[in-house]
Amino acid sequence: MKFGILQFPGSNCDQDAYHVCANVLGQSARYIWHKESALGDVDCVVVPGGFSYGDYLRTGAIARFSPAMQAVAKHAQAGGLVIGICNGFQILCEAHLLPGALIRNKRLQFICDWVRLRVESTGSPFTNACQPGQILRIPIAHGEGCYFAEPAVIKELQREDRILLRYVDNPNGSVDNIAGICNAGRNVYGLMPHPERASEAVLGSEDGRLIFESILRSVVAA
Amino acid sequence: MKAKITVMPKRTVLDPQGKTVLQALESLGFKGLQEVRIGKFIEVELKGGNKAALQKKIDEACRKLLSNPVIEDYEFTIK
Numbered sequence: 001m002k003f004g005i006l007q008f009p010g011s012n013c014d015q016d017a018y019h020v021c022a023n024v025l026g027q028s029a030r031y032i033w034h035k036e037s038a039l040g041d042v043d044c045v046v047v048p049g050g051f052s053y054g055d056y057l058r059t060g061a062i063a064r065f066s067p068a069m070q071a072v073a074k075h076a077q078a079g080g081l082v083i084g085i086c087n088g089f090q091i092l093c094e095a096h097l098l099p100g101a102l103i104r105n106k107r108l109q110f111i112c113d114w115v116r117l118r119v120e121s122t123g124s125p126f127t128n129a130c131q132p133g134q135i136l137r138i139p140i141a142h143g144e145g146c147y148f149a150e151p152a153v154i155k156e157l158q159r160e161d162r163i164l165l166r167y168v169d170n171p172n173g174s175v176d177n178i179a180g181i182c183n184a185g186r187n188v189y190g191l192m193p194h195p196e197r198a199s200e201a202v203l204g205s206e207d208g209r210l211i212f213e214s215i216l217r218s219v220v221a222a
Numbered sequence: 223m224k225a226k227i228t229v230m231p232k233r234t235v236l237d238p239q240g241k242t243v244l245q246a247l248e249s250l251g252f253k254g255l256q257e258v259r260i261g262k263f264i265e266v267e268l269k270g271g272n273k274a275a276l277q278k279k280i281d282e283a284c285r286k287l288l289s290n291p292v293i294e295d296y297e298f299t300i301k
Contacts, residue, residue, distance in 0.1 A: 057287070057288070058290055061287065061290070065287070093292075094290065099292075100292060101290055101292040101293045103231075103235060103236065103293055104238055104239065105238070106236060106238055107238065108238050108239065108242060146236065148235055148236070148292070148293060149292070150234065150292075173236060173238075
């Protein structure tokens with residue numbers, strides 16, 4: 001399958017994501033510069049972590065308007081897969097491809113740590129290689145990871161089984177312990193933890209690879 | 223002409239910065255404070271033009287980019 005990894009000025013997890021897609025999974029992967037307005041024939045777009053445009057104004061606020069993100073919106077509308085990790089999640093929320101927003105962590109600190117996550121739904125292209133209720137050990141690294149949405153939106157996410165990952169011990173004040181959600185079409189996924197930093201045993205955990213393997217499995221099966 | 227825009231976190235959104243600053247003020251001995259909320263202040267220099275059109279333009283800028291309606295409210299004046 002073909003992965004496309006976006007690169008904004010300030011992205012810093014793009015190479016890690018590329019490494020997992022190309023070298024760990026052995027799939028085709030290419031970078032997509034933020035000024036490109038066509039994605040080519042990629043199956044899944046990775047919006048990586050980092051500090052796109054220096055996090056100016058709000059995290060993800062400027063990146064949302066880049067030509068590449070307009071193409072990502074079209075790709076998503078056509079049912080193509082999109083995964084946004086950390087800053088990528090923030091960008092997808094700003095772009096209204098996912099509901100809600102990520103705000104400053106409850107205790108204000110930037111948190112860089114391993115967390116435990118519970119797989120709440122395996123009915124998605126991003127979690128189908130996991131077991132229901134499986135606990136994943138994956139790191140987080142963010143200052144604005146507190147997920148917020150109005151109560152009506154949270155109820156909708158719960159009702160539609162769109163909360164794919166929850167923190168076991170909520171580190172940042174996220175509503176309903178939310179670590180990752182998908183859109184109604186289940187083809188756009190955003191999560192604050194970094195699965196690309198936990199996809200090989202040498203890095204301390206291989207649990208993150210399950211997310212990428214889920215994507216691979218769903219594309220190959222399609 | 224200049225647009226002066228204030229962007230504030232919505233009442234329903236946590237504002238940990240405001241809470242922390244309130245605590246700091248109290249520990250400095252400032253009494254009688256009830257709440258601190260922290261937002262942003264943005265100035266936009268305008269080249270001039272029809273006031274109503276400028277109002278509309280700045281409102282659109284606030285909705286599209288300068289604020290995030292999910293978590294923030296905004297208000298502005300043009301003078």
